[in-house]
Amino acid sequence: QVQLVESGGGLVQAGGSLRLSCAASGRTFSSYAMGWFRQAPGKEREFVAGISRSALTTDYADVVKGRFTISRDNAKNTVYLQMNSLKPEDTAIYYCAAKSYIVVRDASEYPYWGQGTQVTVSS
Secondary structure, three states, X not given: OOXXXXXXXXXXXXXXXXXXXXXXXXXXXXXXXXXXXEEOOOOOOEEXXXXXXXXXXXXXXOOOOOOEEEEEEOOOOEEEEEEOOOXXXXXXXXXXXXXXXXXXXXXXXXXXXXXXXXXXXXX
């Protein structure tokens, strides 16, 4: 069991940057693959980025590749999402999620979720 709490969201102008954090409870954080997802109003939740347990493997949705960077610090039980060159279409609630074993893009495979943090990008 792991509990997740996101932070770092806010309002930013297009072209700006934000860094999201997701703090996990428990002593087994390093055993979980982590993912960031987002959900915009009226749209389905979509995969943004994922990182393996050891941080050796990362995966990104094409729409964020080259702009977003996922990382983790297992000593601090935290996963990060650095978001640069933000666009209005990045506006959404961003969620972090955890699952055992490998990173996948299917949200239904993740049993543990945070409450989400709002990111709003103005044009």
